[in-house]
Amino acid sequence: xxxxxxxxxxxxxxxxxxxxxxxxxxxxxEYMSWYRQDPGLGxxxxxxxxxxxxxxxxxxxxxxKVSRKEKRNFPLILESPSPNxxxxxxxxxxxxxxxxxxxxxxxxxxxxxxx
Amino acid sequence: xxxxxxxxxxLSIQEGENATMNCxxxxxxxxxxxxxQNSGRGLVHLILIxxxxxxxxxxxxxxxxxxxxxxxxxxxxxxRAADTASYFCATRDRGSxxxxxxxxxxxxxxxxx
Numbered sequence: 001x002x003x004x005x006x007x008x009x010x011x012x013x014x015x016x017x018x019x020x021x022x023x024x025x026x027x028x029x030e031y032m033s034w035y036r037q038d039p040g041l042g043x044x045x046x047x048x049x050x051x052x053x054x055x056x057x058x059x060x061x062x063x064x065k066v067s068r069k070e071k072r073n074f075p076l077i078l079e080s081p082s083p084n085x086x087x088x089x090x091x092x093x094x095x096x097x098x099x100x101x102x103x104x105x106x107x108x109x110x111x112x113x114x115x
Numbered sequence: 116x117x118x119x120x121x122x123x124x125x126l127s128i129q130e131g132e133n134a135t136m137n138c139x140x141x142x143x144x145x146x147x148x149x150x151x152q153n154s155g156r157g158l159v160h161l162i163l164i165x166x167x168x169x170x171x172x173x174x175x176x177x178x179x180x181x182x183x184x185x186x187x188x189x190x191x192x193x194x195r196a197a198d199t200a201s202y203f204c205a206t207r208d209r210g211s212x213x214x215x216x217x218x219x220x221x222x223x224x225x226x227x228x
Binding site for chain 1: 158215216218221
């Protein structure tokens, strides 16, 4: 089944404790992206990657890191989480912009709470 | 902000009625997409309309795009309780990096049985 998976689905952590949220897709998509969703603010793009070893900042990259060493994986790293990073996080993937329809396929979300 | 804006923020209707949601945006776009999100879950792509298209249909969905007004509408006909969800528009701007996608804040649709 074609899908985007995220782990963990739920995480409660403390300020300053490094964490990684994994994202994996099995559709051979070149493009992957991370979003955070907050009440009243909609979805905001954190980082995206057009291909392996190619990453770029979105609207709200501060406090986050990403890496794209393999096509299927795009982990989101919070080196020193803070309470304002408490949010619902979504990973998404899609075919590259030059190839037909470019809808994004979303993962199920990771609800992160930083205390 | 280049974010799209959906209107209304919330919409409550009875089953069988039509639901119309609007999206306004600020810049020239390559395409506009509509997504649906059930509470707390991932977004699901509904329909994509390109900047050179004016109307598109998919089942009970009808999307229009008016690039002169920088607006789009999503019409759900003969709504069902299962249509209850949040609906988001997303734009891929013509002038920006291809990887950037801008989402609105969403319309919360409630369909009562």
